[in-house]
Amino acid sequence: MTTNVLILGIGNVLWADEGFGVRCVERLAETHAFDDNVRIMDGGTQGLYLLPFLEEADVLVVFDAVDYGLEPGTLKIVEGDEVPRFMGAKKMSLHQTGFQDVIATAQLMEQCPETLLLIGCQPVELEDYGGGLRDAVAAQIDPSIEIALEKLAALEVRARKGRTGSNDLADASIKRDAYEGGRPSEDEACRIGDDRFFPERA
């Protein structure tokens, strides 16, 4: 039987390093091709909408920005049963509460993929609405992809150099280059919010 693999990037690209997961799958699709049993998907900010795709998968690989209190830009790899618990241990973003619930729900429905792999990156900056990835986080995209490919190879799922044409990826207007390049200047659009996000500016 063929193993169905779902490679999912989740997060909100509008909040700086929160977009890490989505940018990983964007890059993966630009640089690698897979057989038909592998689906690459931009999960974005969605929660329960992802359930039908989890149900179809035997292996789930998730890229996400996650807070483990590590040095910013550090990768954290979590596998198997640890994934939902880790996602629940400490969380900071909207969608993450959502995705932890999605996994819990899939388990309750007895439809959770058997193999789970989470590739998380400790963000540098989240509280910059409209901002892009910080350098330390962007630098982890390729290493994260390498880790995912190694783990998949161990499961006999092979990638080739090339491109994946997928309908499941973000619209061109919010791909990383367009999104980050088109940002209005600080003069045009105020970026300062609240002391609680920007204590150094208080």
Place this chain on the structure above:
Amino acid sequence: MAATPNGFDLDNSGRRIVVDPVTRIEGHMRCEVNVDDEGVIRNAVSTGTMWRGLEVILKGRDPRDAWAFTERICGVCTGTHALTSVRAVEDALGITIPDNANSIRNIMQLNLQIHDHIVHFYHLHALDWVNPVNALRADPKATSELQQAVSPSHPLSSPGYFRDVQNRLKKFVESGQLGLFKNGYWDNPAYKLPPEADLMATTHYLEALDLQKEVVKIHTIFGGKNPHPNWLVGGVPCPINVHGVGATGAINMERLNQVSSIIQLCTDFVNNVYLPDLVAIGGFYKQWGYGGGLAGKSMLSYGDIPEHPSYFSPEQLHLPAGAIINGDLSTVHEVDVRDPQQVQEFVDHSWYDYGTPGQGLHPWDGVTEPKYELGPNAKGTRTNIEELDEAAKYSWIKAPRWKGNAMEVGPLSRYVIGYAKGHEDIKNQVDGLLRTMDLPVEALFSTLGRTAARALEAEYCARLQKHFFDKLVTNIKNGDSSTANVEKWDPNTWPKEAKGVGMTEAPRGALGHWIKIKDGRIENYQCVVPTTWNGSPRDSQGNIGAFEASLLNTPMERPDEPVEILRTLHSFDPCLACSTHVMSPDGEELTQVKVR
């Protein structure tokens, strides 16, 4: 004790209770109330604890791309924001979309409405009324009898079925990962259902999950992908080719048949499960008539689901439009979202600055300049607030007003306005439900009324979905396969300056995007979202918003277990991701309830 201009008495002398964050909503929200010696809420302060600046990320971008950004604001009404955005751009440029595009957009919007209402009722709101832990004590045979009594045509009703679900639930709870059901106050006397009703409703929680997986597939068919389907200024991005084959690409007969069966699934679930559950569960809570607030007094709807493409006059909309003020249901006022004197946003109690106190700005002239400061009576520090001072600035939500009035928006507003206008479908539904439950029409103006209107609306939307599906199929059969009007796609065809407004009824209420275009680029973009209306802070006159008003005079069984506060706030289906921006830097998950 102080009276507000919109008719509420506030008294902040009693014990202060702080709930932060309010859980099972999208986004971050804080609520503070004062209770008197009897535990009755006498003052309420609702705060959006996130900073939002969608406007400030769209400046200078291509108006044809705005939908893709607005779709990412949050995880709930993604498609509704995209639809509102393309409507705003089409309005600015004077684009009329093809008939097929109107039908397809309506089907998608109605589908989202139904999906959201079901998910809200079963997965976010039900746990305010239903106790899944108590369900473990139910007798499966008695549950089966209850199920057959409340909904004879629902096929899943055998004792064995309920026993299986109960075992699954037991396993889940015993595995220590109460997960979805954590943070509940499961021994609070505010829960009134017998174990069998709890088991039936919890079972439907699972059935609703199964259903929603199928329901959302409509967005993949018409939007090319899901999550985050594709949209197009001028129409819809899916071509129609009825003679085509295959499961991907253009809309063909196979895919239309799939849409048709999803519409049937929605209809069956709403009729056989959702509505009967509403009546069954609601019956145990009939005495709990709190949470009215602005309901029946000041309500607003922009209306939605146009019968004809790009034609938004109220009589052409299936979901009713209008405004009710001062509790006068005999007059439904017309709403003009272009009139600078009608919809205005105030920031006197919001963490923004316009420069002039008491000023209201129409969204076309909207300004988003943050100014974070706490009032003199606030307790705690600027980065760790213990208690807010509502006499000063206290929320990241602006205060929108319609002709100076604080308004409630959402399914109940649509339904009360429709009822007041004599909308036939709505009137029949409402009268039928009130008869079944033996309640007067005033019972609608409550927390339960909001929950009931949502269920009725899901049923009505399922019928409308069928209407637009039939319309689409007829049109295609008559040889019309057009799905997009691209005459004005090229920015060279645009005027040098243009402005427009897009309106929709999101599941949780009236949503508007106002856009100004200059030299082919976005010059200003403002969204006034439903939770901005409902969750608004006070304005310069002292009028309180819908959340705050709805909490007043509600007795709490146990002030440190805010079941009643959650119940009423959840009945609005709040979504703060697009009205505000995140506060807690360490992402506190467990709700802190502090009684001071």
